[in-house]
Amino acid sequence: MFPQDNDYKDEIFKTVFEDAYHCFVVVDKHGFVTYMNNSYCHFLNLDKDLVIGKHVTDVIENSRMHIVAQTGIEEIADLQFIRGNHMVANRIPVRSNGEIVGAVGTVLFRDTKEWMSMNSHIKDLLLELEHYRNQQRKQHGATYSLHDIVGSSDKMNLLKEQVKKIATGDVSILLRGESGTGKELFAHSIHHLSERNAKPFIKVNCAAIPEHLLESELFGYQEGAFTGAKKGGKPGKFQLADGGTLFLDEIGDMPLSAQVKILRVLQEGEIEAVGSVQLEQIDVRIIAATNQPLEALIDKQKFREDLFYRINVVQLQIPPLRDRPEDIQVLAKYILHKITRRTGKRVTDIDEQVLSCFYSYRWPGNARELENVIESAVHLTNSEIIKMEDLPDRLQLNNHSIELTGSLKDIVEQTEKQAIRRALDKCSGDKIKAAELLKVGKSSFYEKIKKYDLQ
Numbered sequence: 391m392f393p394q395d396n397d398y399k400d401e402i403f404k405t406v407f408e409d410a411y412h413c414f415v416v417v418d419k420h421g422f423v424t425y426m427n428n429s430y431c432h433f434l435n436l437d438k439d440l441v442i443g444k445h446v447t448d449v450i451e452n453s454r455m456h457i458v459a460q461t462g463i464e465e466i467a468d469l470q471f472i473r474g475n476h477m478v479a480n481r482i483p484v485r486s487n488g489e490i491v492g493a494v495g496t497v498l499f500r501d502t503k504e505w506m507s508m509n510s511h512i513k514d515l516l517l518e519l520e521h522y523r524n525q526q527r528k529q530h531g532a533t534y535s536l537h538d539i540v541g542s543s544d545k546m547n548l549l550k551e552q553v554k555k556i557a558t559g560d561v562s563i564l565l566r567g568e569s570g571t572g573k574e575l576f577a578h579s580i581h582h583l584s585e586r587n588a589k590p591f592i593k594v595n596c597a598a599i600p601e602h603l604l605e606s607e608l609f610g611y612q613e614g615a616f617t618g619a620k621k622g623g624k625p626g627k628f629q630l631a632d633g634g635t636l637f638l639d640e641i642g643d644m645p646l647s648a649q650v651k652i653l654r655v656l657q658e659g660e661i662e663a664v665g666s667v668q669l670e671q672i673d674v675r676i677i678a679a680t681n682q683p684l685e686a687l688i689d690k691q692k693f694r695e696d697l698f699y700r701i702n703v704v705q706l707q708i709p710p711l712r713d714r715p716e717d718i719q720v721l722a723k724y725i726l727h728k729i730t731r732r733t734g735k736r737v738t739d740i741d742e743q744v745l746s747c748f749y750s751y752r753w754p755g756n757a758r759e760l761e762n763v764i765e766s767a768v769h770l771t772n773s774e775i776i777k778m779e780d781l782p783d784r785l786q787l788n789n790h791s792i793e794l795t796g797s798l799k800d801i802v803e804q805t806e807k808q809a810i811r812r813a814l815d816k817c818s819g820d821k822i823k824a825a826e827l828l829k830v831g832k833s834s835f836y837e838k839i840k841k842y843d844l845q
C-alpha cells in the first residue's frame with residue numbers, strides 16, 4: 391500500500407532514497423547533477439553540497455548518465471568501473487509530457503564484501519576474456535572495434551552509424567582525414583563488424599615499403615624467385631588476407647608501378663607471386679586510407695584515376711579534432727584513464743584551465759597528438775590533476791584563455807603570476823635570466839616574486 395500523507399511519508403522517502411543501501415543520482419537533461427543521496431556521496435567520498443550542480447562526468451567516473459539524458463535510451467545492469475571496481479549501474483531517462491527532462495541512476499553494488507568476491511570473480515572472467523580477445527586479435531590482426539572510437543559529437547556519431555551500415559557489405563572503402571584522426575581505428579572497426587571478422591585483417595603501410603620490395607611484399611614470391619629468396623617462398627599480404635580485409639594505409643604514397651599491379655588484382659581477383667607462372671584466385675575486401683589530396687595527385691599524374699574509382703566506392707571523411715570540439719573533453723578523459731590504468735600512476739583529472747587550453751589549440755596531430763600530450767603530462771605531473779605547467783610549451787604559449795573571475799586587477803595579477811612562473815620554469819629557476827626574458831628590471835622582478843610567493 392502506498393503511504394498516505396500522514397503515514398510517515400517523509401521518513402519512508404528518507405529511508406528509501408537518502409540512507410538506503412543503494413546509491414541514487416539524478417541529472418537534468420544536460421547531465422548536471424540535481425540530486426545525489428547520502429549513500430552515493432558517502433561511497434564517492436564527496437560533500438553533497440559540492441556535488442549538486444556539477445556535470446556528472448566530473449563527479450562519477452565513467453558515468454553515462456548525460457548520454458542517457460540525451461538519447462532517452464535506458465541502460466540496465468551495465469557494468470561501470472568506479473573507484474577501482476566494477477559496479478552494476480541502471481540508468482533510466484525521466485520524461486515529462488513526452489520530453490526527456492533528465493535521468494535517474496542507481497548503483498546496485500558498492501564496495502561490500504559480497505560484492506568484492508563477486509567483483510574479483512568478474513575480474514577473473516574479464517581477464518580471461520581479454521586474454522582470448524587479444525589472442526583472437528593477434529590472429530586476425532584487427533585490434534579495435536567501434537567501442538574504442540571515443541567521441542560524442544554529431545559528426546562522430548554519424549560516422550559510426552555509417553560504419554554500421556556499410557561494414558557488412560563487401561564494398562571498397564576509402565577513409566580520408568588528417569594524420570592521427572583515427573582512420574586505422576575505423577578500418578579495424580569496419581572489419582570487426584563485417585562478415586569477414588573471423589578471417590584476417592592485414593595492414594600494409596604503402597609508404598613504408600621500398601618500391602623494389604612492394605611486389606613481393608604484396609603478392610609473395612616463390613622459392614628461388616631471386617637471390618636471397620627464402621626456402622619455400624613467402625606469401626604476400628594479399629594471400630595472408632585471403633577471405634578477410636586488406637587495409638592499404640597511406641595509399642596516396644604508393645608508387646605508380648605498384649598502383650598498376652594492385653588495380654589489376656582488384657579487377658581480375660587474381661594474383662601472381664613473384665617467380666610464379668600460376669595465377670591464384672584471391673578474395674579480399676579493400677579498405678584504403680590516406681591524408682593526401684588524391685584528386686590533386688591525379689591531376690599531377692601521381693595517382694591513377696582508375697584505381698581511385700576502384701577504391702573509392704564508399705568514402706568516409708574523418709573530421710579533424712579541432713572541428714569537433716565536443717569530443718575533446720571526453721577523449722582527453724578516456725585517454726587519461728587508459729594511460730593511468732596502463733602506467734599505474736594516480737592522476738585522476740584534468741584541470742579546467744587545461745581543458746579550455748585544449749579547446750583553443752589547433753591539434754595538427756589530432757587524437758594522436760592529444761594522446762602524446764596527456765601521456766607526457768601524466769609522467770611529468772607532481773599532482774593528481776594535470777595542470778597547465780604539465781603541458782608542453784607549444785600548448786602553454788597557445789593558451790589565450792583567461793579565467794574571467796574577479797576584477798580586472800585580479801585577472802592582470804593572475805596573468806602576471808603565470809607569466810613569471812613560466813619564465814622561471816623556462817630558465818630552470820634562474821631569476822636573472824627570467825627577468826631578462828620578461829624584459830623587467832631585477833629589483834622589480836624580485837618584488838613580484840615575493841608578492842606572488844614564487845620563491
Ligand SMILES: Nc1ncnc2c1ncn2[C@@H]1O[C@H](COP(=O)(O)OP(=O)(O)OP(=O)(O)O)[C@@H](O)[C@H]1O
Nearest residue numbers: 538539540541568569570571572573574575757758
Ligand atoms: N576517436 C578516437 N577514440 C579513441 N582513440 C582515438 C580516436 N581517434 C584516434 N585515436 C587514437 O589516436 C591514435 C591515432 O589513430 P590512428 O592511427 O587510427 O590515426 P590515423 O588517422 O590512421 O593516422 P595516420 O594517418 O597518421 O596513420 C591511435 O592511438 C588511436 O588509438
